[in-house]
Amino acid sequence: MIIAVPAEEKSLDSAICVSFGRAPVYCLYDTEKETSTFLDNKAAEAPGGAGIQAAQFLADQKIDSLITFRLGENASNVLSAANISMLKAPNLSIADTIANFLEGKLSSLNEVHPGFHHGH
């Protein structure tokens, strides 16, 4: 399976980005191949709907799980439709977060926020 984590930088030592939709990069980890890749998030600079665009991008990458600090309602709806599980991020580096995931230490993300978009 493939898990995704929003990252500040293209490094396994990077911190997890506090924002989901506007994270600069995503780390994708393949649990079978035990490989990680970093992909630029084109939605980071979107004027609006960044969460939707980012969720679409990750769904297209066929990820199975997303580990994030927080998630907007719209992005959550897209990920749910794609049967992607959402897990609560720990305050650790990307590498340690992946290790925690593999050890089954992460819990599911229960709360989603209504988004930060404000009018037009």
Add this chain to the structure above:
Amino acid sequence: MGTKATIAVLSGKGGTGKTLVSVNLAAVAANATYIDCDTEEPNGHIFIKPTIVGEYVVTEPKPVVNQDLCDGCRTCVDACAFNALALIGKNLLIFDEICHSCGLCTYICPKGALREEQRPLGIVKRGRKNGITFLSGEMKIGESSAVPIIKALMREQSTDLVIIDSPPGSGCLVTETVGNADFCLLVAEPTIFGAHNLAMAHELVTLMGKPSAVLLNKTQEGENPSEIYAKEHGLKIIGSLPYDEHLALLSSDGHLAVEEDEHYHTYFKELLEAITKEARHASDSDPQR
């Protein structure tokens, strides 16, 4: 007077006295239209107490998909400038509150799988009171943008003199009211926060090429950051309205100060004359008008 002018009353922030100034200006004019564009919390009716003579629903179009016709080609998802669409498998997800009703997705869908559906957004009310033509927009609770309601208000028939009570802020809603104005009256409080928001409103009207002046509201003894801003940025100070508990009480009881207090009747009459003179002067000196 017969002056033909549309005056937008605005401020960067809420609570500076836009409605106080707007309703009293409309009330001292012989024959004016007052338009309440504060669609999230319209309150001009509290002061003008109009008899409502007409009301209609303002709608905006939103795309609806026919999943039987959609083949998941993704043209609409890739084209949407607002990221209001997502495609998961063959299931098209539409996010109405992100959608700006531009119509592009419906237009470009190669399969004709999208159509637009009109959704109610709010209402426009028309009323009368003495010499005042009253217009007010009210957005439905839970909606996020009232731009179509403001556009509908701006299309309404009005008298020669129009006073627009703008929404607070300096975003899309305010650009709609400013865009329709001949002259902008900025209302500012004597605080650092007030001066900051005055600057935002002033930058907006300057950017839009609209003549403007500031009314310093709630002035008191001591330094007024809004006054300092105006002087430093060449913004004309058209008047000052000193803080007055009596005026605050009249307003909190829903009274029009110009009807209750001779001093304020004279004050707003003179303010209106000064504003219409400025607006006339601005349109005379603008060769494009």
